[in-house]
Amino acid sequence: MPLTLEELRSRHGERYKWLVLITVLIGTTASIMSSTIVNVAIPDLSRHFALGQERVQWVATSFMLAMTLSMLLTPWMLQRFGLRHTYIGTILLLLVGGVVGAMSVNYAMLLSMRVLEGLASGILQPIPAIIIMRSFDAREQGKAMGIFGFGVVLAPAIAPAVGGILVEHFGWRSIFLVVVPFCLIVLALSRRYLAQNAPMMGSNKPLDWRGLLLMGVATVSLLNGLVALHSAALQGSALLLLGVVCLIGFVAYQRRAVEPLLSMKLFAYRQFASGALVAFIYGMSLFGSTYLLPVYMQSARHYAPSTAGLILLPAGIVLALVIPLGGRLADRIPANLLVSGGLALMALSFVLMALGTPTTHYLAIMAWVVIGRIGLGLVVPALSLGALRGIESDLIAQGASAMNFLRQLGGAIGVSVAGVVLQWRLAAHQASPDSQIRAFDETFIFVAAACIVAMVAAWGMKPRAIK
Template sequence: MPALTLEDLRARYGERYKWLVLLTCMIGSVAAILSSTIVNVAIPDLSKYFTLGQERAQWVSAGFMLAMTLSMLTTPWLLMRFGLRRTYTGAIALLLFGGVVGGFSINYPMLLSMRVIEGLAAGVMQPIPAIVILRAFDQHEQGRAMGIFGFGVVLAPAIGPSVGGFLVELFGWRSIFFVVVPPCLIVFFLIRRFLPAYTPLLDKAKPLDWKGLLLVGVSIISLLNGLVELRGDVPQAIALLVLGVASFIAFIVYQLRTKAEPLMNVKLFSYRQFAMGALVAFIYGMGLFGSTYLLPIYMQVAMHYAPSRAGLVLLPAGIVLAVTIPLAGRLADRYPPNVLVCIGLAFLTASFGLMATGSPATSYFMLMTWAVIGRIGLGFVLPALNLGAMRGLDFSLIAQGASTINFVRQLGGAIGVSMVGIVLEWRIAVHESRQALGIDNHRSAFNETFFLVAVLCGIAVVAAWYMRANQPAQETGISTNAAK
């Protein structure tokens, strides 16, 4: 089918066209998130196969998130330069390549390289649905659209570990990499049918800010490696952490002074609700992704469940989440988003706090119940966080805002995964030094790590309360310009 123009497609599909575009973006995001979360249930098997400790095994997840964090900053430029159709097609092709080749990995460096490639593709895709929603939907529809999008996106991490657990048991860890193939092929079909030949969402493209990308890349890589080295070479760790902080400061200064199109428009942080939303997104990312990495390992290593049962513990929580998130999306159209985010984070804090009390007497049903509490919280946070942070932005800053808020959340997630892996390894070592390692020592180390995640989410509740707009959203022109 030859690619049609935007006007032709709108004439053919009418009012439902924006929903079809959102569906296309949603399925691609589901594939990306699936590739991110499904591998966590296979970490114990990967650790045995490649002889990895927790400090190296966590890079299977952290490496993906690191690449995802960096590449999402390039999304506005890619949309300006290539348009939605070509940008999304390239990202899906890269994700498919990383998944298929990753499944045939013969060593750990090859596996890690493919995870990085998958992360690069996922990062480009992540900000696009929020951009589509805030540009194509009227304000009274944005919460519902975000809720429907969130329904699809959260279905992936809910079902992913369950499917992944069975695949690992039946076919081994390689099989989980091939899960992205069906959704990627579906998206290729939808792109050809619903995305126009060339639709740059922004103004004329400027050169990509390579200097800024290099500075932030050096910063993030140095910070994550510095965290890992804290368990080994402390002087080297301090040097890497100092380099990471210095590089990030240099990145911010450069973004303020550059005449090129900045990767991160610092003007965004002059909006109080965006600045507080970014802080919430960072802490929330640390807690959410850190716990997503931690829970399947906890179920297998500390609670001694098979991979299939370890993944299945999240399935009821996923069903509850699927019901919660559309409801929360509608509530986001009626109530202040910061209130909904606070409620959601409070539920997440409670869930992780309960996980920290796990003992030999804790039943499988109880673990499911605690996971359900956390997913209810997640359902309240997801639709409201982006809307609450970006509703007050100037119309011209929406694409940059969507990219930046996702960047900050993923940066928190990458640091959270690394921190959880490092803290867990440290606490296991502490308990080993006290007595011979056994099941109780493992469980104690996990409980202490879950408590850390609960504290992080509790801090985010305070930040979320101040995520209120300085001005009414209608003054920004989002509603009046949405159909343009």
């Protein structure tokens, strides 16, 4: 029988909030690993299922699409089912998706399990940030957000290295099983540290299913439209138009809904509105590049999967050192300065990748990736705190979910756009002897340009003094 919140606080004292944060963080880290670990297997999956680049990228995009939409459900689920049931239920979904995904016999089964994993992962993502803003005082929030950011951004760095080794030695099916030990550990910790179930954020409210439907149609239409635009311009344009119309309809409906899925009041806060725009663009850059790098190392530079995956490992280690520092700096330095500086380093990293030549050494590429991950370590804690500080306490849960939602929406679009731009540039340079290198270079420039646009948006985040 699980203990009550009061009993657990009495037993563990001041450190209890840290134990809960670590428990939910491990599950969040596992879910992000399941998102990015598949990228290193894209060439193998393309060959196994006989798919082109524009179709095989849906292995990554379908996960991110499901993840993006389900993030909006987190506040409602915590209200309705409480932290314990919500968290344990989504971990079980992630576990099922990993085990059944490893046994996929066709592409449709594979995609369905990626969608299931994505649904679970999306609900998990905002939970640590909600706990931080509700359980930690202002002087501890930066430190706690640094720990949260550690898992959020370390997982995408390490996952391709682990995935590359697994794909090379055990085949693509093995990458689905990586989440299994994480899920089992988290289930054990949840039984020990999560209080007996109670709604986490007040009275139950009805689910805004109309808003969820509008956003779902908008997101699916936009992503499919981007993919179709290159091969079927008329169909792609129609889907994009439908997506834009549904997106406008979603915003209009949320403004007058009694219990909105996403409160438009959040965007009345200048720092949140600017942070939300930064989150969207930086999500495009981060996940687009995380998708591109393993494919680039294998397809353009002809490295083995394990070697291609290892390109991100030193960057992950550096990131592990930088992000706690980024969390502490976020308590002292204005968010717009830290975020802009971090984005500048990310843009520099992509520009250096684009300026590389076919003879560029492996270690040089590795160093360029490290530069970008240093920037990432500065962005994540400052962005979350800068956007959420100062908003009303009853909007924090929706604000945290919205930030994660917009980052992941940007990521889903970024992966899709990266695949489309790459395919477009490959077709444009197909007569050139170094066509793949040139196509990837131009795609990296596109990602760098997105970071620069995000830098401009970051200056709209009004600094707030910490009491």
